[in-house]
Structures are given as structure tokens and as C-alpha cells.
Amino acid sequence: MEIPSIHLRHLWQRFQQTLETEAAEQFLSLLLNIMRLMFAIDHDYRENIRKFDGRYQFNSKDGKMTVGAIFSDGRLEVEERVIDNPHITVSFRDGRTLFNFLLAPKQDILGSMLRQDVQTDGNLNYLYRFGFLAKQLQLMMTPG
């Protein structure tokens, strides 16, 4: 599909740049913001979270990042704070390790967990669902 707007395309370019540089800690915020926009403008993508309420807490172990992602019936809110009652909390060493965990072409989910690069606390099924949403976004943004 066509990337639907200039603003989104610009965000996606920035997102890709963060992965090629050492600024990987920006990866999560950019990913969530692109996701949020995509839910707003793409009906099919929004269908994935219709009737879905999910609360995610992401924390980097160095304390530089604390991001809450709240899905609520077709919408996504992103908040840079500790949220109440998350279904799952994901703690990660840094943005790079989170990227490897979620989106790298050669994903290393188990390796990330075994090495304790990424630790989870809570309902893993919510993480699996988030993984699907992230992966689908990536496939939409990089067709072919």
C-alpha cells in the first residue's frame, strides 16, 4: 500500500534513521506514534484493535525511557509516564535490544529474554498481540 501521508512518511524515515544510528532509544516513541497515526487513518489496521483494551508499560533499564501505551477500542494513547495497572511491563536494556526483540529481520525474542536484555512482567499474550501490530505496521511501511 501507499504510505498515506507526508507526515507519516517523514516519521517513518526518522524511524528508520534511528535504527541506523545510535539513537535507538527514540525507536519506541517513534514506533508508537506512527502506530497511533496509522490507527487513526487506516481502517483495516484499526480493525486489529477494535474492542481491544490493553495497557502496556515500557521501561528502559537505564531509566531514560518510561512509556505507557494504552489501547482502547480502536485508539492508541501514548504517555511518557508510569501508567496504572498495565497488563504487561516490558523492561529492556536499550532501544536497540527492544528493536531486536520486536522488529529485527532476524528477530531474537528468546535470545533477548535468555540474555535478560528484555524482561517481562505480566500477561505475555498482550506482548504477542503488540508484536503482531508492530510487525504488521512494519510490513505496511515497507511493502515488498
Next chain:
Amino acid sequence: MITLEDIRLSEYTLEHLPRLEELRRLSFVRKPEICIERARCITKYLKYRDDPTDSPELRQAKKVHHFLRRKAARFHDCNLLAGTTTSKALGAPLFPEFFALSLWPELETVSTREKNPQALSAEDARELNQLIFPFWMDRSVLEVARTRFDNPKCLKLFESLVFFIAGKAGCISHCVPTYTPMLEKGLVGLIDEATAREAEASQAGGGVNSRQVQFYRAIKIALQGIIEYAGHLADEAAYQARIIDDPELKKEFADMAEVCRQVPAHPARSFREAVNAIWICQIGMHAENINMAMSPGRLDQVLYPYFRRDMDTGRLDIAGAMELIGCLWLKISDNVIMVPEASEEMFGGAGTVPAITLGGVDSQGEDAVNDLTYLMLRVTELLKIRDPNVNARYHYEKNSDDYRRRVAEVIINTRAVPAFFNDVANIKALCGQGETLAHARDYAVIGCVELASSGRDYPASSSIMLNLSAAMEMALYGGRRPITGETQIGPATAPAAQITSFEQFWEAFKQQLDWLIDQAVQTNEILGAVHQEMMPSPLLSAFFEGPMQNGRDLIQGGALYNSSGATHIGFADTVDSLSAIESAVFARQKVSFTELVQAMENDFSGADGEKLRLYLKNQTPKYGTEDPIARKNARNLVGHLFRTYQSRTNYRGGKYRPAYWTMTNHAGLGGISGAMPNGRKSGGLFASGITPVSGAAPELTACLNAVAELGGEQVPGCWALNIKYTPEDDVAAMSQRFAQTIEAYFRAGGQQVQFNIMDYAMLKDAKKHPENYPELMVRVSGYSAYFKDLNDLMKDELITRTQYGLTDGRAVPFNDD
């Protein structure tokens, strides 16, 4: 009694069995596909039809019945047996109660992923994403356990994966059902029995809705599901017979229709009906229980009366029997486990490991090897396929030399199967668990290597997989591990710098180990309690002695014998580390404990570090040799684990049984573990099963003796010992030496051994050029896999395993060029 003129059955080759040749070819070219049939069906049932006021057993039975009566009747190829585990020719069924949701991130990519892709249609992926997976988000066993028990620490330890793995999901199926009552009475006969017992229970004061009464009702409903599925198979086969022009195919379908009209509903009247009945019931079991190691057991014993009768009446000949056995072997391998990419490190390349057990002695202690044993060995030798996992029992006082030699020959010719099991040691081990002698003699192998009295013992043998190296690190660092940083995990024992004797360290190690075992046991108990509510097995219960008699499901302790299995990863490395500390730090004072730990923290870097590492690796006592320190530490560790587990009682009232098999966990966990006192560098692979560390045991005889002396009562869960032999041109001479080595090892007490008949160079080449070895089968740690399917870590582990020459009994030096 053996009536075969040639136990090798040399004249029967795949050329003479074209059906098996074709089915085997298909088994190698077929690509696995994810099948959502079961997930779709049970999700719809639970959404719209489930009655929460029913007992757990009744709810489960209705769910299973609902699926089986709707399960599609498929015929994918020329196999003579009707029935398929999934709707696909080679299917990975989904069990959303357990791990299926781990596939969610991969819905778009699982079909095209680089390693072991599993095809999933876009339509099915959409259904999983929108309808099926969302329903299960808060309903999987693990999530129900977390919620109910308030996210306890033990569950978090389990989820970190580096301390222990709780295999509760799989261990529902880690068992050996008995098919004999079904073959003799038919499922209708079993249903009649349940009806009679239901009436008794109701009149005995329980009332029409008591738990017992509901259990009997559940058995009937679940078994009726199998009967209905067989009926659909008969209808579809009859339809195919009507529309097909080819007279041969027409007859085959007509015969299948007739078979399915008879069995498993009614008693089997022929070998063919008995074989197909067993297969259809196995399908039924997988409608209820996950496809992990559900093991058919001693089929050469169960099927023998039908074989003998048909052979004696001329209704069956050797080729016909072999064809049916081959068809069953290939049907058993018609399904794989859904493995998310994330799990490839741990379980990549594994099949579903349904174990078949041949030979040994009967319940009176007499030689049980029969003609069918040799037919099944021959079929195994010809097919050379990963599943089923074929195992040969051998009793050195009762079974013949011819049998022992023949098994050795099959191993040499397949390079990997069957594995060899020692009846004397294993029967003793089961008797030590309170099983009667007759029941222990009727043991069969489950999955990789575990032992169970057929249809009497519900051993949940994969309940715990404990990482021994974690306890070692926790003892060195006062309850912490480098991989989990500063977090205090276990009890705060004295760190290495403050320890002044080996005895003190051994106590600290045991303290950490016992604490970890407590956590693992607690996890298993929590999951067990949830399973009792969510995942009882009324259908499977009908295939065991006990549940029908006492009105209790297997998961409620209905079997005659109840236990839980705990296996261990990193045994040899841990023993060698204990010995290195005892020897280098305390006995010889070659290095202080503080210096040793510092060197390990630096991964033995620098000239001094490397010098120390080489000393630890080459100059300290090694398990697998005759060194008294190494032998003592191995015995002490096995003894301590046995006593510790046996002092714990599980939720079904049985004991925990220690075992030593590792699947591929020794590679996955080794890859993330720090350096160890035995000179193993950080990230190095652990040795598999109970096998000595690669390169540590240069003499074959000493190696086998060192392992063998650990066997018997203290290892009731059995072990996997991997031995690699250099292939020889003279197979007859090699078989003879091979068989003699087995004899000596078993007489010394060895419980089990499995082989790879291949050398370093061949395996290196297979890694480099997988296209040249599409069918190369290897023994991993209890199960077989195709070498090409394994991840690189596992390939390296197999390459570097010590290779022995049978001629001189010495290790072949490994050159890492």
C-alpha cells in the same frame, strides 16, 4: 517365540514395498502447515456453548466431542490407515490453551521465515488474529495461573527461562496409554463400562450430579466423539470408493470404510483393524491433549495377538504386516509442533517424539521379543524417519544375543535409531518407586527417554527442566547470577571469597539447588491446580487403569501411579565444576576461590586467564573418567537430587522423579551462561543429557562405567547418554563389538544409551552443505531430528560431541579446522 527364518528380513526392501517408499518420499517433501481446525472449533464452542456449571471433566469432554464430531475426514495420500491428526497432510495443530498465542507476532511471516517455516494461509491468519487469539488472551493456562495466584515469584523465575522451565503443558501428554481394553472391547464396550459405573456411583449416594458421576458421563461423551469421527472417516472412504474409477484405489477405500465402521467402536478382528483403531484413538487423544510425546508404547506386544492370528490363518503375510506398520509409523509423524521463531533456539528440529518401545521382557519376566518386534525394527531401518521415536528394551539375562545384535545393526544402518534401554536397571528403578514387579516389567518409554508402566503410570515426565548451572552460579555469587545482575535470587549464602572448604561450598550449592527446586516445584503445583480445572483429560483417562475404577480423572490422581518428572540441564558441566573447585581451589590450592571467580568473570581472558582455563579444563578431575573425585561428586549430586525430589509430593499425591535428558536446552542455556569453574568459557554449550563434557572422557570403557554406576533406583526418570561412534565398513564386525559394549555397559548398571554413527568430518560437511544431507537423522538428547533442521548451536554441539572408535575404544581427537 520367533518363527521368522531371517530376523533381518533382508528380502523386504522399500523396492518391494512401493507404498512405503512413496509415503516416505512424501514425508520428506511435505512442508508443515499450521492447522487452525481445532483452535477454531473449541473457541467457538467455548464462546457459545460451554456450560460453566458442569464439572471441569464434563466441560472438557463436551469441548472435545464438539471438535471430534466436526473434524474433517481427510485422505491425503495412499496410506492404508484412515485418520489424520490435523486437516493438513503435515499439520501443526494449535492449542490456544497453552502457547498458540506466541504465534501472533508471526502471523504474517511464519510461512516465509528462514528457519523451519510453517505455512499459514492469509485467511486463517486473519481468523486467528480477529476471532480466535483475542478470546484466549486472558484464558490460557499460564494467565489463569498468574491471575489466580497473584503473579508469584516462582512464575516470574520460570518466565525468565534461565533457572528452570515448567513443562506442564506438554506433560499432560507425556504418558503411555494402554490400547488393549479398547482393542478387546471396542469404545462401545468402554462406554458401557462407564455407564454401569455411573449408575453405581449415583446409587452409592453421590447423586446424579456428583463429581464421580459427571466424570463417567465425561468419559462417555469424549469417547463418543472418537466414534463419530471414525464414522465420518467411514462415510468419506465409502464416498471415495464410489466416485473413484481405479479398481485398486476403489478397493482400498472400500476396505478403509469397512475398517472404520468396525473400529474403534467395536472390538478389532484383524491386525489391520487393530492398527487403525490405535491410530484413530491417538488422533482422539490429540483432540484433547497437546501433541507432545503422546507415546503409543509397546506395540509389538499390544498388536502381537492380532498379528499372530492373521498370520496363522493366512489372512496376512510379512509384506502386508510391514506395510501396515510402515503406514502407522508415517501416520504417527503426520503432525509437528507449532514452534514460534523464538523457540527455535530451544526446540528447533524436534518432532513430536511419540515413543514406541520394542522388546524386553513381559510381565512374568520372560523374553517378550517376538516376530513383530523384528518387523518393526526392519520398518524402522527402512524408513529412517524422525518420528516415531523407536526404542529397544534389552534384558541381558532374558533376551537373546541375536536380538541385541540385530538392534545394534539397525542403529548402525540408520546411524541413530533405536535407542537402547536396560530392562534390569529400569525395572529396578520403577520398583523403587513403589510399582509392582509385574507393572514395572511392562514399562514403556515416553517421549525422549522417560519410563512408565504402560497405561498405569501417569508420570507428567516433563514437568520441570532445571538448569543446574544456575545453582552453581548462585552458590558462587551468594544467591545472585551474573546474567540477572544485582538481583538477589536465591538465599544469601556466603560468596566464594568467604568459603574456606569444599564441604562448605557443597553445602552452599545444595542450599541454592534446593531453593531452586522448591521454586520449580511450586510452579508445577500452581500449574497443576489450574490444569485440574481447565484441562482435565477424560478421554485419555479411558485409556488408563485406575480412572475408570475409582472415578477420578488422570489429572486428579486417577491413575494407579502418579508422579511428576524433573530433568536437569548441565549435569556434566556442574559435576566437573564441583570437582575443579574441590581439586584446584582446596586440595591442590592451585588458585584461590577469589581468583577463580575473577577469572570466570573475565571469561578467562588474558594470558593468565587462559593458562588457568587450560589447567581447569585439562588437569582437574572429569566426570566420565575413573577419577575418584569426579565419581564421588557425580554420585553425590545424583543422590542429593534423588532425595530432594522424592521428599516432595505433587498435587496428584505422587512423588517427583529426577531424570537427565535435555532436548536442545543444553545448547540454548549454555549459549547464555557465564564461564564455569571447569574451564568452560562463557556461552559454551553444555553437555547433553547425562553425557560427559565433550573431550573430557578419552576412554570409552571408563566413560560408560562412570555413567553406568549412577544408574538404577536414584534415576527413576531415566537419562539420555549420547555416544558417537566412528562408522566402519564392516557392519557385521562393528555390530558384534557394538553389541558387546552395550552388554558390558548394561551389566554395569547403565539405564539408556543412544548413538550417532557418524564422524566429525561428515557432520562438519553436513553443516556446510545441508543440501547434500537432506535426510541425515541425528540423536539429539532423547529424540531424533534431521540435522538440517537444527539451529547452528545444536549443529556445533553434535559436531563436537566426543567420537569414539569402537576398535580401540578411544576418543578420536577433534580438530577444529
